Amino acid sequence: MGRILLVIRLALRDFRRRRTEAALLLIAILAATTTLTLGLVLRDAASDPYESTRAATSGPDVVASVGRSTDLAALEKLASAAGVTEHSGPYPVIGGKLEVSGRTSDVQVEGRDATVAVVDQPEVTQGSWVSDGGAVLEAAFANSLGASVGDPVTLGGRSFEVVGLAVTAAMPPYPGASCIVAGGCVNGAIPEDQNLPQALLHNPGLVWLTQADVRSLAAAQAPISYVLNLKLADPEGAQAFVDATAGGHSGAIRMQTWQSILAAATELARDSQILLLIGAWLLGLLAVASLSVLVGGRMADQTRRVGLLKAVGGTPGLVAAVLLAEYLLVALVAAAAGLVIGALAAPLLTESSAGLVGSAGTASLTVSTVGVVTAVALGVAVVATAVPAVRGARTSTVSALADAARPPRRTGWLIALSTRLPVPLLLALRVAARRPRRVVLGMASIAVTVSGIYVLMVLNTFLGNQPGTGAYSDAQVTVLRHVLGVWTVILLLLAAVNAIVITWATVLDNRHASALARALGATPREVSVALATAQVLPALVGAVLGVFPGGFLLFAAINGITGGDSDKTTLPVPWQLITLMLVTVLAVAGLTAVPAHLGGRRPVTDVL
Amino acid sequence: MSEATDTPVLRARALRKEYGKGEGLVRAVDGVDLDVSAGETVAIMGPSGCGKSTLLHLLGGLDRPSGGEVLLNGRRVDNLSEKALSRMRRADISYVFQSFHLMEELTAVENVELSALMAGHSPRAARRRAEELLDQLGLAGRSRFLPSALSGGQRQRVAVARALSNQPLVVLADEPTGNLDSAATLDVLQLFNELHEYGQTLVIVTHDARIAATADRMFSMRDGTFVDETRLTGGTTGKLGALVGLGD
Numbered sequence: 001m002g003r004i005l006l007v008i009r010l011a012l013r014d015f016r017r018r019r020t021e022a023a024l025l026l027i028a029i030l031a032a033t034t035t036l037t038l039g040l041v042l043r044d045a046a047s048d049p050y051e052s053t054r055a056a057t058s059g060p061d062v063v064a065s066v067g068r069s070t071d072l073a074a075l076e077k078l079a080s081a082a083g084v085t086e087h088s089g090p091y092p093v094i095g096g097k098l099e100v101s102g103r104t105s106d107v108q109v110e111g112r113d114a115t116v117a118v119v120d121q122p123e124v125t126q127g128s129w130v131s132d133g134g135a136v137l138e139a140a141f142a143n144s145l146g147a148s149v150g151d152p153v154t155l156g157g158r159s160f161e162v163v164g165l166a167v168t169a170a171m172p173p174y175p176g177a178s179c180i181v182a183g184g185c186v187n188g189a190i191p192e193d194q195n196l197p198q199a200l201l202h203n204p205g206l207v208w209l210t211q212a213d214v215r216s217l218a219a220a221q222a223p224i225s226y227v228l229n230l231k232l233a234d235p236e237g238a239q240a241f242v243d244a245t246a247g248g249h250s251g252a253i254r255m256q257t258w259q260s261i262l263a264a265a266t267e268l269a270r271d272s273q274i275l276l277l278i279g280a281w282l283l284g285l286l287a288v289a290s291l292s293v294l295v296g297g298r299m300a301d302q303t304r305r306v307g308l309l310k311a312v313g314g315t316p317g318l319v320a321a322v323l324l325a326e327y328l329l330v331a332l333v334a335a336a337a338g339l340v341i342g343a344l345a346a347p348l349l350t351e352s353s354a355g356l357v358g359s360a361g362t363a364s365l366t367v368s369t370v371g372v373v374t375a376v377a378l379g380v381a382v383v384a385t386a387v388p389a390v391r392g393a394r395t396s397t398v399s400a401l402a403d404a405a406r407p408p409r410r411t412g413w414l415i416a417l418s419t420r421l422p423v424p425l426l427l428a429l430r431v432a433a434r435r436p437r438r439v440v441l442g443m444a445s446i447a448v449t450v451s452g453i454y455v456l457m458v459l460n461t462f463l464g465n466q467p468g469t470g471a472y473s474d475a476q477v478t479v480l481r482h483v484l485g486v487w488t489v490i491l492l493l494l495a496a497v498n499a500i501v502i503t504w505a506t507v508l509d510n511r512h513a514s515a516l517a518r519a520l521g522a523t524p525r526e527v528s529v530a531l532a533t534a535q536v537l538p539a540l541v542g543a544v545l546g547v548f549p550g551g552f553l554l555f556a557a558i559n560g561i562t563g564g565d566s567d568k569t570t571l572p573v574p575w576q577l578i579t580l581m582l583v584t585v586l587a588v589a590g591l592t593a594v595p596a597h598l599g600g601r602r603p604v605t606d607v608l
Numbered sequence: 609m610s611e612a613t614d615t616p617v618l619r620a621r622a623l624r625k626e627y628g629k630g631e632g633l634v635r636a637v638d639g640v641d642l643d644v645s646a647g648e649t650v651a652i653m654g655p656s657g658c659g660k661s662t663l664l665h666l667l668g669g670l671d672r673p674s675g676g677e678v679l680l681n682g683r684r685v686d687n688l689s690e691k692a693l694s695r696m697r698r699a700d701i702s703y704v705f706q707s708f709h710l711m712e713e714l715t716a717v718e719n720v721e722l723s724a725l726m727a728g729h730s731p732r733a734a735r736r737r738a739e740e741l742l743d744q745l746g747l748a749g750r751s752r753f754l755p756s757a758l759s760g761g762q763r764q765r766v767a768v769a770r771a772l773s774n775q776p777l778v779v780l781a782d783e784p785t786g787n788l789d790s791a792a793t794l795d796v797l798q799l800f801n802e803l804h805e806y807g808q809t810l811v812i813v814t815h816d817a818r819i820a821a822t823a824d825r826m827f828s829m830r831d832g833t834f835v836d837e838t839r840l841t842g843g844t845t846g847k848l849g850a851l852v853g854l855g856d
Contacts, residue, residue: 410713410754419721419731426725434713516709519670520770521698521726523691604670605662608709 007318011325014305022330024501025294029334029380030341031494032287033373037342038486040369050169050265054258056123059169060229061238063120064255065093067182067225071252075228078253083241085233088117090226092214095181095201099154100147100162106201107141108181109155110227111214120170120229122208127164130208134163141174141205155207156217166208170229172264175203178256182225278558282452283494289445290498291380293438293505306389320389327381335377339370345486408434408513427517427530431510432537438509442502442535443542449495450546450584451554454572456488457580458555461570496591503535503592507599514599515607528600532592539588543581616643616679617809618667618778623676625662625832636662638832639676644778647807649800651820654829660813661782663829667811668701668780669693681777698727702771706783708763710755716766717742717751723773734773741769745799761792768799772808779803781812785819797822 015022053059066075072090079087092111097104112130122129122136127149130136135155137147142165147153151162171178179185183199196202209217218224232241238257245255309319343365411433418429432439463477463484507514514527522530555569572580625637636659644650652660665671667678669685678686680700688696697703702723710719717738724734742751745765755763764784771779784800785793793816801822803810812819820826821840828836 407756408713415714415718419725419734423726423728430711430713512709513711516711517726518694519697519703519709520723521694521696523694525691526694605665608670608705608707 003318003321007321007325010309010322011329014322014326015329020504021294024290024497024504026330026334027497028287028290028294028501029331029377030338031283031490031497032291032380033335033338033377034341034345035283035287035338035490035494036373036376037339037365037369038346038490040372041342041346041365050262053123053167054169054262057167057169058117058119058121058231059258060088060120061232061235061258062230062241062255063170063178063180063227063261064230064253065180065225065227066090066253067223068252069224069226072226074252075226078245079228079230081241081245083232083234083237083244084230086118086231087228088119088121089228091228092211092218093180093225093227094214094218094223095183095199095204096156096217098205098207100145100151103145105141105145106185106204107155107207108177108179108185108201108204109207109209109214109217110180111211112208114210117229119231120168122166122168122170124164124166127162129164129166130210131163132210132213133160134209135160136164136166136208137162138171138174138177138206139165139167141177141207144174145205155209158217160209160213168206169258169261169265170227171206172261174205176264177204177206178261178264179204180225180227180254182223278455278554278561282448282554283490285448286445286491286494286498289441289448290494290501293441293498293502316389320385323389324381324385327384328378331377331381332374335374338377339365339373342373409436411436423522424526424529424533427522427527428533428537431506431513431530431534434513435506435509438502438505439534439538442498443538443545445495445498445502446539446542446584446588447546447550449491450543450580451550452491453488453580453584454547454551454577455555455558456484456491457572457576458569459484461572465570496587499535499539499588499591500595503531503595506534507531507595511599511602511607515602515604518604519608524600526600528593528596531596531599532589535592535596536585536589540581540585543584546584547577547581617646617681618642618644618811619677619679619682620663620667621677621679623663623666623678624674625659625666625671626674635832637666637673640832640834642667642827642834644809644811646777646809647804648825649804649810649812649823651823651826652811652813652829653815653817653820653826655815658829659832660815660829662832664703664780664782664811664813667778668703669696670703698723699774700777702774702776702779704764704767704771704779704781704784706786708755708760708767708787710763710766710770712755715752715754716747716758716762716769719755719766720769720773723770727774737773738769741772742766745769759792760788761795764788764792764796765799768796768803772803778809778811781810783814783816784812785814785816793818 064075064078066072075090078084094109096107096109098107114129114131124136125139127136128134135153137145137153142148142162147162149162149164153160153162167173171180175187177185179201181201181204183197183201185201185204186196187203215224232238234241235258238259242255242257245253306319306323309322310316314322414429414433418426418433421429460481463480510531514531517527517530518524620640620642623637623640623642624635627634627636638659640663642650652663654660662671666673666686669678669688673686676686677684680696685693685696711722714722717735720738720741721731721734724737725731729737739748739751742748745768747762747765747769750758750762755766758766764787768779768784771781781800785796788796797819800810800812800819804822810823812823814820823840826838826840827834828838
């Protein structure tokens, strides 16, 4: 017990002594764990909403439809086919135009019973289910139109009232709805000069009325189509059922399996998830960069501490326990906070897309997510402990006590080059030359950030053009912009943390060299400028590399993964790229100014 | 040997440096008066913690006094801005430290030329001056060596060369032999003797009587104040080893 108390006291003392470093370490691990949590939660959330909607609405395994009344008998016969356990319908469906608040949209209008169906009973999310004169709108469609319960709508010249909003698993949400009307449908943009058949529906939404209302509208509208929802004994064999029954109706019946509806329904979530996972990878790289600098710096520093503990009688086990206790504390706090923040932030991204995929389900933490995030945080703690503990155990106590910080590197050509430069640049180049690995990490951090921002710029422009092209609706663009926004905020935050961490590590590492430069006549301002410039120069190189080839490669990778067509995107123009690089450099200069200023003004006599 | 003139190049009046307050008040330097003439070598002796190094930091503008004045060539410097003090250290005052404080990643010649480069000399002029100094100090063959490849005495010679790089008015040396063995101490003693002969003004802080014996004047310091001043007749003789008991 006494030993445990000793370990905890020593760990807490060290934290108190180096609060800034401990706080930065906490932030770096926190950023990594939050990112990881977000990525994992969103991965799970991408497919769950459809599953929950399917369960809540008794979703069909196969949706069958015919475009002519003459094929209705064949459709009804399907209800008693081998393998079918339950069915609902056939329900009449017509195409038409819906007007609400001055906006008009093509719709597929399905006639339903007011009573509950055993298969595909849409889940009402607001208001009530259909009644004569009362229309229920598919939730994503209503969201896109801005329609809500109580609004008057016009269908085929007749007025109806929106009595409810509902979600279904029988069809992908608006604007990806499947086509079940005889006249056919087209989704996406249509060139202005192209004349489409009058009966063809463009980006149709889904509306439910009572069967009586649909039949009364049908007299003045297009011919009636019919839709039948089937439950199978073997839902996984839905495609096999479709293939097996295809010969019996000679292609008159269109059939769609629940798996194909799932694929279409989660397309947007998949896009969001791809964006977030790529963002998560970038953030992961940034987190690794800051962790390397911080943990690396602390490990070098702790070799002496190991020597001190050994000198006062600490065994290698005690030494390892003290170091492990320090990192465990930070890692566990960071893991817990990361899990909470990630879990709280994930619904902000999934809520609106969950509405689109037809469910009010929200993303939640799973045991495996908690396990993975905690394991990663603890992994950092163990690695950070193991290196100095093993190094300390191997070296003699005297050597460990005498161990100065890692000796600086000599980069002869940079030293020679610096002699021709003004004092701040001379010192800056030498500061950079002392720790080339740290310079590379700083450069990589900025390159990753700028690559990410480059891709965000491309995607933002792409999304800005979407309402015109029809590939995404306004609501979907909002969701994807939301995802990009979260991506941007976390990316910039972590990049800022990195810039500060690397500068602070540089300041600490150069305190002796800075004090000596001051003793030899460098002014505090020259030393401060040198410390900041030592970060800004790699940032400039990183910004350039982040645009080319970084941004181009990252964008190509995203296109490769998503199967996107880069011809449809607009790449940033040169002035935007130059602005991006300049803003990056200015931001790094601003972020490094405070630590560099503090480093340049540290009293010389305290250090020398 | 050069003769020291009577003009004080460095002067301190009622110099004080205090740390803490109330019962925790510590007077590291307590009312020191000092005049150092041009070309003179002054040694300040005393036990560890008596305030010698603090006094040296105050004289060179590395630290601010709590009271009193420091004048360099008749100009008050204790109230200068940090920037002006830095410029003063580039041109007029330089330091030699006990721990050498050489940049580990720079060669001997690069360490020496650093001061000149910071003072705005051209790279060529700075390098020429550095090589001349290393040559004069017997390190011509070691100019491309890193400090880690040099002995303690050689490192201190490099540090002295760096201090002389900009031909300062005063060189302040803080325990210059504190980290050296006997042979290296002799080496540095001879070096300071040569500097004295060249007319370089030196203020040396030491607790080693052998070093103090090479000075023109010696001050004994205790608890932050000078308690004794000794004018050493004859100064250095050029046979330092015998004088301080290090040689044959």
